[in-house]
Amino acid sequence: MEIKTTMATCPNGHHYDAAKHAACPYCGAGGFIPTEAPGMGGGFSSTEPLGGASGAFSPTETPSAAPGAQPDFGATMPPGSYRGGGPDPFSVETTIGGGEGGEPVVGWLVCAEGPVRGADFRIHAGYNYIGREGGDIRLRGDSQISRQNHAMIAYDSSERTYFVGPAAGRNLIKVNGKTVLNAVEIHSFDTISIGSTKLVFVALCGEQFGWDSLEGGNG
16 A cells, blocks of 8 residues: 655745644644656655754744854944944043033144143133033143142133133243243243143134124133
């Protein structure tokens, strides 16, 4: 007596006898793909799905990467950011004070000599306090500068004038090589000495420009 079998493969890669089962007895998936030509004896087709009878991928699975392939770490991240979100925590900050969303810049201090040589610092209207670790302008690494409120630089928007003077610092400050004990007016390219740091002052506002001359501006 001839036993008739119709071998089939379900969508999930299981082989079973379609003559005995209307659906896959292993996973219950309906529909099948014949694995032998009509009239042939039992057995499997010459080509099996990737992974074999038990290792075939389901339609919802993602195949593993091919041997030797590089893993996908996602799209290239833009400079200055990292995968944790936000700015790169290992980047070096060289500009302190003012900035996007804050008060408009009215001038700059550029370090010409000292531990942060080459760094620039924004100045905004009103008082700008200078310290080693705290304040609007931070001159890190100079042990001769107090941690905070060593000196101050100010911009008077009504007069468009700039001043610099001592605050609570223990060491004296100098402007163009001369010691100042009270606030004095300064102009572009004056040199301010604080501790072992020398700063060159650069003004933005003055006779030719002021934020108050622009609609909605201040200073």
